[in-house]
Amino acid sequence: MSRFLAAERALRTAAPHELLDAVRRVLSEQYAATNVELFMADYSLTVLQPVSVLPHTLQPLSVHNGPAGRAFGSQQPYAEDGRDGHVRLHLPVSVRGDRLGVLTVTLPEGELARGCEDELRDIADVLGHEVVVAERDTDLYLQARRKDRLTLAAEMQWQLLPGRSCSRPEYDLAGQLEPAYGIFGDNFDWSATADHLMLYVTNGMGEGIEASLLTSLALNALRNARRAGVSIADQAALADQAVYAHYRGRCYLSVLMFDFDLATGRVSVVDAGSPRMLRLRNGVVESVTLDAQLPLGMFEETDYVAQEFTVEPGDRLVFVSDGVHAVASPKGEPYGDAALARAIQSTRLLPAAEVPRAILRELTSHRGEATPDDDALVVCLDWRGKPSGH
Numbered sequence: 001m002s003r004f005l006a007a008e009r010a011l012r013t014a015a016p017h018e019l020l021d022a023v024r025r026v027l028s029e030q031y032a033a034t035n036v037e038l039f040m041a042d043y044s045l046t047v048l049q050p051v052s053v054l055p056h057t058l059q060p061l062s063v064h065n066g067p068a069g070r071a072f073g074s075q076q077p078y079a080e081d082g083r084d085g086h087v088r089l090h091l092p093v094s095v096r097g098d099r100l101g102v103l104t105v106t107l108p109e110g111e112l113a114r115g116c117e118d119e120l121r122d123i124a125d126v127l128g129h130e131v132v133v134a135e136r137d138t139d140l141y142l143q144a145r146r147k148d149r150l151t152l153a154a155e156m157q158w159q160l161l162p163g164r165s166c167s168r169p170e171y172d173l174a175g176q177l178e179p180a181y182g183i184f185g186d187n188f189d190w191s192a193t194a195d196h197l198m199l200y201v202t203n204g205m206g207e208g209i210e211a212s213l214l215t216s217l218a219l220n221a222l223r224n225a226r227r228a229g230v231s232i233a234d235q236a237a238l239a240d241q242a243v244y245a246h247y248r249g250r251c252y253l254s255v256l257m258f259d260f261d262l263a264t265g266r267v268s269v270v271d272a273g274s275p276r277m278l279r280l281r282n283g284v285v286e287s288v289t290l291d292a293q294l295p296l297g298m299f300e301e302t303d304y305v306a307q308e309f310t311v312e313p314g315d316r317l318v319f320v321s322d323g324v325h326a327v328a329s330p331k332g333e334p335y336g337d338a339a340l341a342r343a344i345q346s347t348r349l350l351p352a353a354e355v356p357r358a359i360l361r362e363l364t365s366h367r368g369e370a371t372p373d374d375d376a377l378v379v380c381l382d383w384r385g386k387p388s389g390h
Contacts, residue, residue, distance in 0.1 A: 003030040003116075007123045016134035020051055023127055027105060031116060034086060035106040038127070039068060040144040041099060043158065044180035045357045048072065048102055051144040060147060061102075068102045073354065075099065077117055082109045089117065091124035093131070097167025099353055100128050146181070154183045156212040160219055162190055165353040169387050170262045171197065175379040176356035178363075185211030185253070186321045186377035189219055191226060195262055198226060201275045201379050203254040203321040210251070218243050218253040218296055232257045236270045236296065236304040243297025252297040256290075256319060260311070263386050268306040272296055275377075276325050278337070278344060280316040285341040288317075313385040318344050318355070323376035329366050339366060355380040 007026045014022035020038050027033035039048035039061055048068055050058035061068045071078040071090035080088040089112065091103045103124045107116075131141050150158070157177065165174035175188045185204015190197065200222055204215040221242035225235035236257060243253060254273020261267070271290035279288050288309070294302050311317065320340065327335045343362045347355045356378035363376060 004119045004122060006030055007119075008126050011123075011126050011130045014130070016137040017140050019127060019130050019134060023103070023123070027120075027123070031105075031111055031120070032108050033105050033111075034108075035104075037104045038093070038101060039104065040101040040141060041072065042145055042147045042180075043150070043154075044147075044178070045164075045176065047147055049144045049147060051101075051141060068104060072099060072102050075351075075353075077121055079112065079117075085109055087112050089120060091121055093124050093128040095125075095128045095132050095163075097172065097353070098163040098165050100131060103127060148181045151182045151208075153208045153212040154181055156209075156216060157183045157185075157187055160187055160189070160216060166190065166192075167353075168192065170384055171260075172352035172382040172384075173197075173199070173380070174353040174356055175201075175377065176360060178360050178376045183375040184208060185215045186323060186375045187215050187219060188319075188377065188379050189223070191223075192262075197258075197260040197262060198232070199258040199260070199379075199381070201256040201319045201321070201377065203273060203275045203323075203377070205251060205253065214243070214247070214251050214253055217246060218255070222255075222257075231306065232259045232268055232270050233304045233306045236272055236293075237302065240272075240294075240296045240298075240302050240304070241300075244300050247297055249298060249300075252295040254295045259306075260383075265311045265313075265383065265385055267309050267311055269309065270304050270306050272304065274322045276320050276322075276337075276340075278318045278320075278340060280318070280344050280348060281312065281314070283348075285344045287337050287341075311383045311385075313383060315383045316344070316348070316352070316355075317381040317383065318359070319377075319379040319381075320359075321375070321377040323374035324359070324363055324378060327363060327367050327374070327376065335363060335366050352380045352382040 010022045010026040024036040027036050038051040042049050047060035049060050063069050067078050067080050068090045071092050075092045078090045086106050087109050089105045093101045093103050135141055177183045184207050187202045189200045204211045221239035225238040256275040257270040259268040272293050273295040277288045291307050343359045347358045359378045
């Protein structure tokens, strides 16, 4: 049995809470590793938290610098200079473009010289898949993602997310919520088939548990309608009925809904509320104006109509909630389209997975020291379209 197959088998047969022990054991036996650590990116994407039994004994590492941060940001293995005949190899742990963390392995220099880096990267990929599956049965990895305690509302919101990023040949997609440990009602959701990508960007109303309950009801109603195979206009109508039936118009939810045709770039969209969309095309940022319709649940039996536009290869779409667009500076100046356009321009060379967090950092600078009175959401979509020959 090859070394890689032995490692893969060890991970697939390990108990959910013992994945790190399993990978340590097999890398020690098969690759002479002297130390193996797993770090998970925290909810705010600022640090890499060690996976261990609480309380953690290792110090968190920065996402933005240092060897492990470089591996996480570039999504490429990064080797530190050898010490005492050993080298530390930092390997990104990701699942279909969703960046989970970093696996750090200390090896004899001779092992790396034998060309084991590709095998170890594949092992890190297998580990990522097993972590995602294991999270159904253990809290170990979810606990490692948090450097502070989540509010109950934030716990509910993070559990609704499909992930923080994903990648396919046709597109890269990523989103981020702030304040990560105290979000209320903003959220996003996506689902892809061979031919379509559906994306929802929601801007909830209210605060705390009530905001999370409203978002949970609306988003699950949208998913239920989507899984029934109906159009996005009908999805909006069915979710609108579900929200109105419960709240009778007292609470409602704004949402942008998209159905992307992966082959043609044609997009059907329902704009039911306040989230905004900007497009970066050929170096120019422009706000995309859509036909505004009523938020979900405001009135009984609202009809929704989808409109269409087209995305082109190379387009970057950025979606924001009003917690981004309307946030005020200490002088009372709203962030607005101009500042948002500058932020999109300044981050144009970053991969989609890093754009939401970078824009939110610029938003924090605009807001100053003031405590945010609303949560903020940024979603970034980089469109490539169908590869030629497909």
